[in-house]
Amino acid sequence: MTFDEAKDKFIHTWGTLASQWGINRSMAQLHALLLIAPESLATEDIMEQLQISRGNASMNLRDLMDWGLIYKQLKPGERREFFYAEKDIWKVARQVAKERRRREITPVVEVLNELKAIPPDTPEAQEFLRVIAGLGNVVGFADSTLNAVIKAEENWLMGQFLKVFR
Amino acid sequence: MTFDEAKDKFIHTWGTLASQWGINRSMAQLHALLLIAPESLATEDIMEQLQISRGNASMNLRDLMDWGLIYKQLKPGERREFFYAEKDIWKVARQVAKERRRREITPVVEVLNELKAIPPDTPEAQEFLRVIAGLGNVVGFADSTLNAVIKAEENWLMGQFLKVFR
DNA sequence: TTGAATTTTCAAAATATTTTGAAAGGAATG
DNA sequence: CATTCCTTTCAAAATATTTTGAAAATTCAA
Numbered sequence: 044m045t046f047d048e049a050k051d052k053f054i055h056t057w058g059t060l061a062s063q064w065g066i067n068r069s070m071a072q073l074h075a076l077l078l079i080a081p082e083s084l085a086t087e088d089i090m091e092q093l094q095i096s097r098g099n100a101s102m103n104l105r106d107l108m109d110w111g112l113i114y115k116q117l118k119p120g121e122r123r124e125f126f127y128a129e130k131d132i133w134k135v136a137r138q139v140a141k142e143r144r145r146r147e148i149t150p151v152v153e154v155l156n157e158l159k160a161i162p163p164d165t166p167e168a169q170e171f172l173r174v175i176a177g178l179g180n181v182v183g184f185a186d187s188t189l190n191a192v193i194k195a196e197e198n199w200l201m202g203q204f205l206k207v208f209r
Numbered sequence: 210m211t212f213d214e215a216k217d218k219f220i221h222t223w224g225t226l227a228s229q230w231g232i233n234r235s236m237a238q239l240h241a242l243l244l245i246a247p248e249s250l251a252t253e254d255i256m257e258q259l260q261i262s263r264g265n266a267s268m269n270l271r272d273l274m275d276w277g278l279i280y281k282q283l284k285p286g287e288r289r290e291f292f293y294a295e296k297d298i299w300k301v302a303r304q305v306a307k308e309r310r311r312r313e314i315t316p317v318v319e320v321l322n323e324l325k326a327i328p329p330d331t332p333e334a335q336e337f338l339r340v341i342a343g344l345g346n347v348v349g350f351a352d353s354t355l356n357a358v359i360k361a362e363e364n365w366l367m368g369q370f371l372k373v374f375r
Numbered sequence: 376t377t378g379a380a381t382t383t384t385c386a387a388a389a390t391a392t393t394t395t396g397a398a399a400g401g402a403a404t405g
Numbered sequence: 406c407a408t409t410c411c412t413t414t415c416a417a418a419a420t421a422t423t424t425t426g427a428a429a430a431t432t433c434a435a
Contacts, residue, residue: 046334049327053341056320063313065229067423081336086382096425101383122380122433132343136350147229154222161215168212170247175219177298184302188354233393252412262395267413288403288410 050079054093069095070103074112077128083116085123111138133195140192148186155179216245220259235261236269240278243294249282251289277304299361306358314352321345 044052054075061071072093077084084092090100104126107113112135116125129135155175163169210218220241227237238259243250250258256266270292273279278301282291295301321341329335 044323044327046327046331046337049324050333050337052320053324053337056317060313060317063231065231069423079333079337079340081332097382098384098426099424102424105383124382130340130343132340132347136347147226151222151226154218157210158215158219161210161212165212166247167245171212171216171219171245174245174296174298177296181298181302184358192350235393263412264396264414265394268394271413290412 053079067103069093069099070106073100073103074107074128077107077113077126078130080127083118083125083127085125087123089126110142137193137195140189144186144189144193148182148189151182152179152186155182219245233269235259235265236272239266239269240273240294243273243279243292244296246293249284249291249293251291253289255292276308303359303361306355310352310355310359314348314355317348318345318352321348 054072057075058068058072062068073089076089076092086097086100086104089095089104090097093100104113108115111129113126113128116127118125129138155178159172159175159179161168161172163172220238223241224234224238228234239255242255242258252263252266252270255261255270256263259266270279274281277295279292279294282293284291295304321344325338325341325345327334327338329338
């Protein structure tokens, strides 16, 4: 496999994968492209390489910046904006974990807490409360795991964890 | 909040959440409904409670069975099929972890292995290989984490892990 | 200021996904 | 068997998401 083939395959694969994760294809491909780019790229470069429209590029670049996965660079003497990706993959993972925790875990915890306040008068209500309590535990685990990723500034604890389960 | 309100809110919330996870609303709501049902339900019950069509119910029930999250029950003297959910939430989590690992992690590992075989002749290729190697580590971590969930028949190790990071 | 270069916005178009419902398929009953 | 009851399938319709592209906004240099 040549480098160009590998590059295409990488960008394509990342895009396909991301859609299973609720991230749209353009955003994922954009991220993939910037991840493997040795230099920062201008919007034009991106539009051309991925064959997407200006609007699409603009919106997804912004979303990626919101996620903290890419940065804007201003080159002296250049009017255009350039973009480059965060290359420390663990930092990327931390960033994603942090965002997903905020967007997905936190709201569920709130709803579960609300729901566990109903009176346990009927069998249905009791079953319901059991399920809610169980889900609370699982969500707690997910939360802890994401926190582990987020807080692992050093790789030591992570390494310990991996050793135990491998 | 009354039980009925709580039930509706739970089903609705679960459905909304799931769509961020690439699972469709009907499937998630169906699962939520069965999770909190104290008795197994017939297709008709489900159609009525969730206001969905017969075809929709049929397809999503099958998908949930494929995921190992619900079971079919045949009641003596009844011609209709009944469905009930796996109520052990940790088992549900394990099942989901197992499926996602199979569907998402395994293919990525294969592609990454393919890609890391390119010759490191240019700076671009070298950067690419660095990124691929880094992603390999992150994916390895995700894999280990899912394995931890999958293999944790007992809660002991899980508890240890949580203690360390909490 | 003005105007050229660049980015952002957003309604409409394109695409993708989900849902429906009716027809076809199966299985149990008499 | 034929009939009834129930489930599955799948093309078409409905919905939701993504993408486009041109107009509006912004930025910077002169």
